[in-house]
Amino acid sequence: MAxxxxxxxxxxxxxxxxxxxxxxxxxxxxxCYDYGPLGVELKRNIKDAWWRDMVHRRDxxxxxxxxxxMHPDVWKASGHLAGFCDPLVDCRNCKERFxxxxxxxxxxxxxxxxxxxGRADGKKLKGIVGPQGYxxxxxxxxxxxxxxxxxxxxxxxxGPVDPMQQILNxxxxxxxxxxxxxxxxxxxxxxxxxxxxxxETAQGMFVNFANVLNSSRVKPPFGIAQCGKSYRNEITTxxxxxRTCEFEQMEMEFFVKPGEDExxxxxxxxxxxxxxxxxxxxxxxxxxxxxxxxxxxxYAKACSDVEYFFPFENEEGEGExxxxxxxxxxxxxDLKKHAEFTGKDLSYFETETKERYVPYVxxxxxxxxxxxxxxxxxxxxxxxxxxxxxRTVLRFHPRIAPIKAAVFPLVKRDGMPEVAEGIxxxxxxxxxxxxxxxxxxxxRRYRRMDEAGTPWCITVDSDTLNDKTVTVRERxxxxxxxxxIAALVPFIKxxxx
Amino acid sequence: MAxxxxxxxxxxxxxxxxxxxxxxxxxxxxxCYDYGPLGVELKRNIKDAWWRDMVHRRDxxxxxxxxxxMHPDVWKASGHLAGFCDPLVDCRNCKERFxxxxxxxxxxxxxxxxxxxGRADGKKLKGIVGPQGYxxxxxxxxxxxxxxxxxxxxxxxxGPVDPMQQILNxxxxxxxxxxxxxxxxxxxxxxxxxxxxxxETAQGMFVNFANVLNSSRVKPPFGIAQCGKSYRNEITTxxxxxRTCEFEQMEMEFFVKPGEDExxxxxxxxxxxxxxxxxxxxxxxxxxxxxxxxxxxxYAKACSDVEYFFPFENEEGEGExxxxxxxxxxxxxDLKKHAEFTGKDLSYFETETKERYVPYVxxxxxxxxxxxxxxxxxxxxxxxxxxxxxRTVLRFHPRIAPIKAAVFPLVKRDGMPEVAEGIxxxxxxxxxxxxxxxxxxxxRRYRRMDEAGTPWCITVDSDTLNDKTVTVRERxxxxxxxxxIAALVPFIKxxxx
Numbered sequence: 001m002a003x004x005x006x007x008x009x010x011x012x013x014x015x016x017x018x019x020x021x022x023x024x025x026x027x028x029x030x031x032c033y034d035y036g037p038l039g040v041e042l043k044r045n046i047k048d049a050w051w052r053d054m055v056h057r058r059d060x061x062x063x064x065x066x067x068x069x070m071h072p073d074v075w076k077a078s079g080h081l082a083g084f085c086d087p088l089v090d091c092r093n094c095k096e097r098f099x100x101x102x103x104x105x106x107x108x109x110x111x112x113x114x115x116x117x118g119r120a121d122g123k124k125l126k127g128i129v130g131p132q133g134y135x136x137x138x139x140x141x142x143x144x145x146x147x148x149x150x151x152x153x154x155x156x157x158x159g160p161v162d163p164m165q166q167i168l169n170x171x172x173x174x175x176x177x178x179x180x181x182x183x184x185x186x187x188x189x190x191x192x193x194x195x196x197x198x199x200e201t202a203q204g205m206f207v208n209f210a211n212v213l214n215s216s217r218v219k220p221p222f223g224i225a226q227c228g229k230s231y232r233n234e235i236t237t238x239x240x241x242x243r244t245c246e247f248e249q250m251e252m253e254f255f256v257k258p259g260e261d262e263x264x265x266x267x268x269x270x271x272x273x274x275x276x277x278x279x280x281x282x283x284x285x286x287x288x289x290x291x292x293x294x295x296x297x298x299y300a301k302a303c304s305d306v307e308y309f310f311p312f313e314n315e316e317g318e319g320e321x322x323x324x325x326x327x328x329x330x331x332x333x334d335l336k337k338h339a340e341f342t343g344k345d346l347s348y349f350e351t352e353t354k355e356r357y358v359p360y361v362x363x364x365x366x367x368x369x370x371x372x373x374x375x376x377x378x379x380x381x382x383x384x385x386x387x388x389x390x391r392t393v394l395r396f397h398p399r400i401a402p403i404k405a406a407v408f409p410l411v412k413r414d415g416m417p418e419v420a421e422g423i424x425x426x427x428x429x430x431x432x433x434x435x436x437x438x439x440x441x442x443x444r445r446y447r448r449m450d451e452a453g454t455p456w457c458i459t460v461d462s463d464t465l466n467d468k469t470v471t472v473r474e475r476x477x478x479x480x481x482x483x484x485i486a487a488l489v490p491f492i493k494x495x496x497x
Numbered sequence: 498m499a500x501x502x503x504x505x506x507x508x509x510x511x512x513x514x515x516x517x518x519x520x521x522x523x524x525x526x527x528x529c530y531d532y533g534p535l536g537v538e539l540k541r542n543i544k545d546a547w548w549r550d551m552v553h554r555r556d557x558x559x560x561x562x563x564x565x566x567m568h569p570d571v572w573k574a575s576g577h578l579a580g581f582c583d584p585l586v587d588c589r590n591c592k593e594r595f596x597x598x599x600x601x602x603x604x605x606x607x608x609x610x611x612x613x614x615g616r617a618d619g620k621k622l623k624g625i626v627g628p629q630g631y632x633x634x635x636x637x638x639x640x641x642x643x644x645x646x647x648x649x650x651x652x653x654x655x656g657p658v659d660p661m662q663q664i665l666n667x668x669x670x671x672x673x674x675x676x677x678x679x680x681x682x683x684x685x686x687x688x689x690x691x692x693x694x695x696x697e698t699a700q701g702m703f704v705n706f707a708n709v710l711n712s713s714r715v716k717p718p719f720g721i722a723q724c725g726k727s728y729r730n731e732i733t734t735x736x737x738x739x740r741t742c743e744f745e746q747m748e749m750e751f752f753v754k755p756g757e758d759e760x761x762x763x764x765x766x767x768x769x770x771x772x773x774x775x776x777x778x779x780x781x782x783x784x785x786x787x788x789x790x791x792x793x794x795x796y797a798k799a800c801s802d803v804e805y806f807f808p809f810e811n812e813e814g815e816g817e818x819x820x821x822x823x824x825x826x827x828x829x830x831d832l833k834k835h836a837e838f839t840g841k842d843l844s845y846f847e848t849e850t851k852e853r854y855v856p857y858v859x860x861x862x863x864x865x866x867x868x869x870x871x872x873x874x875x876x877x878x879x880x881x882x883x884x885x886x887x888r889t890v891l892r893f894h895p896r897i898a899p900i901k902a903a904v905f906p907l908v909k910r911d912g913m914p915e916v917a918e919g920i921x922x923x924x925x926x927x928x929x930x931x932x933x934x935x936x937x938x939x940x941r942r943y944r945r946m947d948e949a950g951t952p953w954c955i956t957v958d959s960d961t962l963n964d965k966t967v968t969v970r971e972r973x974x975x976x977x978x979x980x981x982i983a984a985l986v987p988f989i990k991x992x993x994x
Contacts, residue, residue, distance in 0.1 A: 017559075017712030023568030025704055025839045029692070030655070032566060034705060037559035037713045037721075044548075044560075051541075056930045059921060062514075062534035063541075067743050068726065069529060071520030149662040156653040156694065158527070158730070158742065165646040167664065168683060175672035186665060195526075197653065197694075207522055208531060215514030216534045217934065224534075229565065229726070233655070245655065246564050342522045424556060433553045437714065 005311035005318060009380050010240055012392065016451055018042065018376065019241060031234075031244045033369075038452055041402035041433060043248075043372045047227055049279060049399060050250045050366070054225050061223035061252065062216050066204030068229060069158065069195050077341035078203050078334070080153055081196070088148060089132070093141035100147050103134035112140050138295065152199055154231045154245075159193040166192075197231035202363060205253040206334045209346055220348055220359050221264060223254040227368065239312050241369040242322060248368035255359035257350070258332065261301070264362045265329045269304050272327055272364045276306065276371075280397030281378050285309040287321065299333035306366075308374040324374055325366035332358040375400060379453055394453030395476055398495045403454045405434040405492060408445050410461040412438050420460040423470070423485060430489050432496075450475060455495070458488065502808035502815060506877050507737055509889065513948055515539065515873065516738060528731075528741045530866075535949055538899030538930060540745075540869045544724055546776060546896060547747045547863070551722050558720035558749060559713050563701030565726060566655065566692050574838035575700050575831070577650060578693070585645065586629070590638035592731075597644050600631035609637050635792065649696055651728045651742075656690040663689075694728035699860060702750040703831045706843055717845055717856050718761060720751040724865065736809050738866040739819060745865035752856035754847070755829065758798070761859045762826045766801050769824055769861045773803065773868075777894030778875050782806040784818065796830035803863075805871040821871055822863035829855040872897060876950055891950030892973055895992045900951040902931045902989060905942050907958040909935050917957040920967070920982060927986050929993075947972060952992070955985065 013019040017036030021028040035043055055063045075081035087100045106112060106129045129135055129142040136144065157163050166189045167174075174182050198204070205212075205224040212224055227250045234245055241247075256264045269288060277283050291303040306325040311318055335358050339346040349356045379394040398404065407424050409416035417438060427434045435454065437445050442459065449457050459471040470488070473480045483491065510516040514533030518525040532540055552560045572578035584597045603609060603626045626632055626639040633641065654660050663686045664671075671679050695701070702709075702721040709721055724747045731742055738744075753761045766785060774780050788800040803822040811817055832855050836843040846853045876891040895901065904921045906913035914935060924931045932951065934942050939956065946954050954970040961967050967985070970977045980988065 014708075015712060017709065020705060020708045022564045022566075023571055023704055024708065025835065025841045025843075026568040026570045029564070029566065029568045032564040034564060034701065034708075035562040036705070037561065037709060040560040040562040040723075043562065052928055056928055057925045059925065059931075059933055063537040064534065065532040065537040065540065067519045067526070067529040067531060067741075069519075069526065069743055071523040071526045073523045074520055149659045149665075151659060154653045154655075156651040158651075162646045162648060164683060164687060168646075168680060171668065171671045171679060171683075174668045182668060183665060186661060186668075190661060204531065207520055208517060208533070211511075211517045211521065211531075212514065212534060215512060217936070244564075246566055338522065344522045346522075428554050428556065431549055431553055436556055439714070 005377075005380065006239070006313055008382075008392075009311070009377060012380070012451065013039070013240070013376070032246060033241050033244060035372075038402040039372070042375065042396070042400060042453075043368060045400040045402070046279070046371050046375060047248075047250065047368055050275075050368075051225070051227060053275060053278075054223075054250075054252055060218075060221060061225050061254075062212065062218060064205060064208060064212065064224050064226045065228060066198075066201065066208065066226065068198050068231075069156075070198055070203065070207070072191075072195055073341060074203050074207055074338075075153065075196055075199075077337045078206075079337075080199050081151070088151070090145040091136035091139060091141050092143040092145065094136060094139035096136055096138040097152060098137050100132065100134065103137050104140075105134045106142075108133045112142050152232055154197040154233060155190075155194050156197070157190075157193040158195045161193070163190055163193055199232050200230050200365070201226045201228050201249045201251045202253060202365065203334070205251070206338055206346075206361075209255070209335060209338075210344065213348065219350075221254065221256040221260065223252050225250075225252040227251075239310065239322075239373075241373050242310070242312075244369065247370075250366040250368050250371075252364050253330075254362040254364075255348075256362060258357055258360050261329055261331070261360035261362060265302055265327070268362050268364050269327045272325055272366070273306050276308075276324065276374070279375070279400055280395075281308070281374065285378060289321070297328075299330060301329040301331050303328040308370075308378070310374065311377055322370070323367075324370050325364060327362070327364045330361040330363050332360055334361060335359065391447055391450055393450040393475065396453040396455070398455045398492075401453050401455050402433070403435045403449070403452055404432050404496065405456045405458055405488075406445070406449045406454050407434055407436050408442060408457060408459045409438050410442060410459055414462065415465060416460045416462075419464055420458075423458060423460065423488065426489065427492070430493070432489070432492055446473060446478075456492065502874075502877065503736070503810060505879075505889075506808070506874060509877070509948065510536070510737070510873070529743060530738050530741060532869075535899040536869070539872065539893070539897060539950075540865060542897040542899070543776070543868050543872060544745075544747065544865055547772075547865075548722070548724060550772060550775075551720075551747075551749055555720075557715075557718060558722050558751075559709065559715060561702060561705060561709065561721050561723045562725065563695075563698065563705065563723065565695050565728075566653075567695055567700065567704070569688075569692055570838060571700050571704055571835075572650065572693055572696075574834045575703075576834075577696050578648070585648070587642040588633035588636060588638050589640040589642065591633060591636035593633055593635040594649055595634050597629065597631065600634050601637075602631045603639075605630045609639050649729055651694040651730060652687075652691050653694065654687075654690040655692045658690070660687055660690055696729050697727050697862070698723045698725050698746045698748045699750060699862065700831070702748070703835055703843075703858075706752070706832060706835075707841065710845065716847075718751065718753040718757065720749050722747075722749040724748075736807070736819075736870075738870050739807070739809075741866065744867075747863045747865050747868075749861050750827075751859040751861075752845075753859060755854055755857050758826055758828070758857035758859060762799055762824070765859050765861050766824045769822055769863070770803050773805075773821065773871070776872070776897055777892075778805070778871065782875060786818070794825075796827060798826040798828050800825040805867075805875070807871065808874055819867070819871075820864075821867050822861060824859070824861045827858040827860050829857055831858060832856065888944055888947055890947040890972065893950040893952070895952045895989075898950050898952050899930070900932045900946070900949055901929050901993065902953045902955055902985075903942070903946045903951050904931055904933050905939060905954060905956045906935050907939060907956055911959065912962060913957045913959075916961055917955075920955060920957070920985065923986065924989070927990070929986070929989055943970060943975075953989065 018039035020034045022032035022034050023029045089100045090097050110129050289305045304327050305323045307321040310322045312320040335346040347358045379396045381393050407420045409420040424436050455475050457473040468485050469482050471480050472483050515536035517531045519529035519531050520526045586597045587594050607626050786802045801824050802820045804818040807819045809817040832843040844855045876893045878890050904917045906917040921933050952972050956968040965982050966979050968977050969980050
């Protein structure tokens with residue numbers, strides 16, 4: 001059944017420099033990846049398109065860039081920082097990680113039915129409550145890991161002294177304590193300097209809400225957008241960059257007057273789906289999946305995922321819906337929590353109505369790495385030309401294509417390389433990322449550019465020397481047309497708008 | 498003496514949304530900062546200018562984007578990972594952190610003279626070798642901190658189990674051990690899952706050297722560029738974002754044939770200095786400072802710093818040279834070290850000469866946050882107009898200005914807002930970041946934009962309604978000229994090239 005699409009994409013990614021395994025020469029680091037020369041351009045183009053469409057092309061959204069390490073109390077307020085000694089459990093069905101002491105309890109051995117929607121394909125499954133006597137709070141499964149001390153967040157320490165030194169100094173004191181006191185004492189040592197790598201960028205927008213309000217001339221409805229890395233100690237799978245411990249988010253928090261939240265939720269739900277289509281994603285492989293009430297985070301009023309049909313292998317063959325972005329109505333939960341923990345006023349005073357309110361928040365939260373992977377998978381095509389001639393082509397939208405144009409001299413003599421280099425210089429000068437290649441037969445050069453997803457190949461031949469025209473070969477149709485050199489920049493720029 | 502320039506800049510940064518203290522509502526986090534709506538645009542523009550000038554406008558440099566968490570053995574090879582139990586010492590003179598057991602030894606109480614250049618101002622200082630009996634290996638100072646377990650790098654742990662759980666399980670076993678064995682046992686527990694936040698992006702380029710060589714059609718001389726966050730457990734000062742534990746780098750490793758390294762070192766040394774000037778930095782506040790031989794890292798053949806004269810306060814008044822970027826000839830040290838640690842071949846075979854060699858590396862390594870701070874300080878001006886009228890203006894180069902243009906209706910009626918909104922829409926559609934303001938007297942609106950560093954203010958007045966022209970007020974000269982609406986986009990784009 002499977003036609004190994006994902007394997008071929010992974011192989012292309014390495015061969016052409018889209019994605020490498022991190023620290024590969026050291027044997028690699030599990031679920032960490034590096035973007036190669038083509039991958040970094042693809043991902044940058046996607047992030048830039050997001051910023052341009054979300055921040056620059058609108059007058060109601062401003063940007064923000066917060067440090068990844070934030071004050072640890074931020075995570076107490078947000079609920080991400082379960083205490084050091086919390087027993088956490090992983091659900092083997094839906095991959096949720098939860099606190100055992102907060103899980104719904106049921107008689108061990110009784111039957112439990114997984115909630116529909118706990119799996120992306122919406123299937124119902126049956127299970128048996130395990131010996132722990134509780135089930136997963138999200139999907140109701142009893143197929144759970146052992147309890148263990150665990151934190152979703154990566155902890156490190158900020159300060160002049162390594163906490164290991166302090167533990168070393170305290171070993172005998174610790175040994176003399178009763179188990180519970182020992183735990184507390186150790187936690188105390190750790191927590192003195194503990195800081196965390198943020199598990200989401202969103203909290204940066206909430207804690208800066210008042211700063212942005214006071215420094216920028218914004219008022220609800222308005223948004224704060226941020227693009228940056230986040231970290232989660234996730235259970236990772238083998239689907240390349242789909243789920244990684246280090247990942248990049250593109251999040252926007254849109255602050256609205258309570259009562260207007262449902263309208264804005266609907267607005268962003270559609271707008272975000274349409275964004276992927278505007279950059280060339282096949283609409284047939286894209287869907288909006290509304291969360292069921294039981295699936296919602298406790299603070300969320302509504303949530304919908306933009307999902308893409310990835311060519312992942314699974315037990316039923318090829319293809320699996322995976323989340324690209326979640327659009328959530330987070331209500332006034334976050335601002336109220338931070339107001340409560342800091343004692344600061346995080347409300348907004350509307351001068352027109354003399355009304356004071358804590359804004360509701362609509363959050364479209366996208367993953368930049370997942371978007372990059374989706375655009376890669378969506379662009380991947382094998383086209384049978386004639387006989388046994390199959391070409392591999394990445395059909396990227398020109399706006400996100402890593403290289404916009406390749407420039408070839410037909411042969412390495414007769415002044416053609418010089419003319420081609422002149423064209424290169426002109427295009428590079430305009431900030432159009434292009435690539436020069438004079439090695440091998442012209443047909444092979446075209447195919448190499450098909451694999452890189454380059455929309456246009458510009459060839460300088462003997463006619464060029466007379467009439468200053470070149471051949472422009474279009475990637476998808478493989479059609480070639482003649483064009484004056486002077487028309488190249490406007491032609492390419494028109495397609496990049 | 499001091500005229501409080503830095504204090505005024507810090508205050509402007511918060512007031513107008515360039516830089517906020519991280520997690521400010523939680524009391525802030527030492528030496529961590531967030532970029533507000535204006536700051537994020539400024540920093541993005543600087544990073545984008547770097548990428549465009551280093552990667553897109555050249556055909557000999559490709560990009561890369563590596564994960565921040567890399568395989569821990571990378572840091573063993575690079576020399577960043579001093580063993581867990583190494584006693585580290587901080588030099589209070591030059592801020593170097595070094596291993597006590599590697600420091601040059603001298604008789605306690607003897608006089609030591611700090612090397613010239615150990616301070617940015619090149620002063621000679623005398624000191625006394627402290628009771629430890631060794632001096633700073635970089636500047637020779639005897640003014641040192643106590644020894645302590647310390648690592649420059651932030652350590653965290655990757656894996657399903659928190660190492661604290663394992664320590665807790667081993668407390669009694671640890672207590673029974675002799676001090677040295679105890680240290681080793683504890684280090685063993687920690688190291689099992691320890692990973693580090695990279696202290697520099699450079700190693701990502703070295704470990705991916707072969708991947709880039711095999712996937713991209715590059716050959717020496719060529720460069721690999723990367724922009725991203727790095728982390729160092731630094732001794733931080735109070736000069737805003739000048740020295741922070743979390744910082745963003747813009748690094749490029751340029752691989753050349755041995756023997757051509759000195760020429761390329763000179764090339765990049767000048768090119769990088771000129772880059773800051775091309776973006777508007779005052780050349781009088783910029784200098785290249787060549788490192789003396791004794792100041793060089795052990796692997797470096799030559800190094801030069803691009804320094805900016807910051808308006809920092811110090812004991813002698815205002816102003817201090819601070820490093821923006823270091824250009825180093827790293828020789829073949831890094832590639833050889835990684836080849837040695839991994840057993841992989843990191844050499845290059847030159848087909849023309851049938852010669853195999855390990856390339857030398859010229860590295861221009863810039864700090865994005867420092868560059869942002871330098872551009873902010875350099876742009877800051879207080880201009881006395883007449884009487885007691887002083888205007889604060891940020892004279893950014895248009896290419897890095899956060900907002901390119903502001904659009905004002907002269908009054909909030911007579912159809913002017915509608916025309917102004919139409920202009921906004923057109924500019925935003927072209928990806929020109931602009932700002933709409935209809936509040937307050939026109940003079941005050943101009944001044945607000947001066948403080949944001951916006952190069953042009955476009956005003957719609959009653960004439961606009963008749964002849965479709967607007968007033969364009971230039972930030973630096975404050976001159977106003979009349980221009981057709983249709984000429985605005987080409988006018989602005991011309992200045993952004």
